[in-house]
Amino acid sequence: MTDGPSSNAIIPCMTRRLFHLLRLACAAVLLGWVLHRLRWDEVVKFDWRKVELWWVGVSLLLGGLSLLGWAGRWWWFLRVYDLRVPFRELLRLTMFADFFNLYFLGPLGADGVRLLQLSRRLPNQRGAIIGSLVLDHVGGLLGGMALYALFSRDGALPQGLVAIIDPVLLPAVVLTVLGLGVIMEPPIQRLFARMPGLRRVAGWMSPLFAGTFRHPWLFSGFAVSCLSTACAFGAFWAAARAVALPVDLPLMLGLMPAVDWVASLPVSVSGLGVREGLLLSLLEARPGFPPVDVLAASLLGFAAIGLWGLAGGLWLVLGRGQAAEATPP
Numbered sequence: 001m002t003d004g005p006s007s008n009a010i011i012p013c014m015t016r017r018l019f020h021l022l023r024l025a026c027a028a029v030l031l032g033w034v035l036h037r038l039r040w041d042e043v044v045k046f047d048w049r050k051v052e053l054w055w056v057g058v059s060l061l062l063g064g065l066s067l068l069g070w071a072g073r074w075w076w077f078l079r080v081y082d083l084r085v086p087f088r089e090l091l092r093l094t095m096f097a098d099f100f101n102l103y104f105l106g107p108l109g110a111d112g113v114r115l116l117q118l119s120r121r122l123p124n125q126r127g128a129i130i131g132s133l134v135l136d137h138v139g140g141l142l143g144g145m146a147l148y149a150l151f152s153r154d155g156a157l158p159q160g161l162v163a164i165i166d167p168v169l170l171p172a173v174v175l176t177v178l179g180l181g182v183i184m185e186p187p188i189q190r191l192f193a194r195m196p197g198l199r200r201v202a203g204w205m206s207p208l209f210a211g212t213f214r215h216p217w218l219f220s221g222f223a224v225s226c227l228s229t230a231c232a233f234g235a236f237w238a239a240a241r242a243v244a245l246p247v248d249l250p251l252m253l254g255l256m257p258a259v260d261w262v263a264s265l266p267v268s269v270s271g272l273g274v275r276e277g278l279l280l281s282l283l284e285a286r287p288g289f290p291p292v293d294v295l296a297a298s299l300l301g302f303a304a305i306g307l308w309g310l311a312g313g314l315w316l317v318l319g320r321g322q323a324a325e326a327t328p329p
């Protein structure tokens with residue numbers, strides 16, 4: 001008989017809550033810093049009536065398509081492990097994860113939600129599910145890299161920033177390719193297991209190893225990832241057009257990979273404040289980009305994706321209610 005939760009359970013819970021509170025505080029400080037850079041009278045006088053609702057609808061549509069794409073790439077990566085899950089179920093779990101990612105736990109916690117929920121459906125495939133989530137993160141990284149290579153290095157970003165990003169991305173690409181080789185290629189897996197000091201690591205990673213000849217599913221997932229990432233960045237482009245900023249789609253596709261990578265660092269909730277500050281720094285020097293409008297575009301773009309996360313949270317609540325009603329006493 002126990003008197004209550006053990007200290008071993010309480011301490012991690014308190015740590016997570018403290019970390020979340022620190023991220024909330026950081027988001028508030030960063031947003032306050034962004035507002036401090038602007039003239040407060042301009043912020044107050046911003047006329048939301050000038051926002052073009054048609055472009056807001058386009059932004060919402062692109063945000064929804066990005067979410068469909070994230071579920072789609074996960075579907076392909078599960079096929080790498082020969083797991084067949086209905087797309088509707090993956091969309092439901094992706095929307096749940098997006099809700100927790102945007103408002104509570106961050107990307108790693110959202111992965112925990114997906115792992116927990118899908119493990120209930122496939123209780124003996126936890127290693128394969130974790131492998132698909134690893135590939136999902138790799139797909140998101142490669143999607144951003146592809147857009148960076150196509151759009152960012154051709155004048156969208158300052159050359160000084162490109163000079164910083166390029167040396168970082170090169171080893172990231174090499175490590176990603178090596179990691180995919182370990183996951184996908186049995187000869188590399190055997191070589192990895194024979195390397196001194198890595199046999200135990202290879203044994204620990206073995207549940208993540210996929211079978212051979214699964215490359216069509218892998219590359220299909222990467223292709224879907226590029227499209228879904230472009231849709232997510234396109235949501236910010238449509239949001240900018242909604243507030244009449246003269247930004248074209250290639251420019252926004254060139255800016256957003258760097259902005260998204262920095263905003264994904266776990267220093268703020270959903271990158272709030274980080275994203276706005278970076279976009280403000282990158283766009284305010286261009287003619288026709290009033291800082292207040294840039295801030296409004298960033299917040300509208302975030303809302304275009306965040307509203308789908310709220311829909312996922314509502315789906316989660318309603319699903320629990322229906323499950324409770326269907327369960328006999």
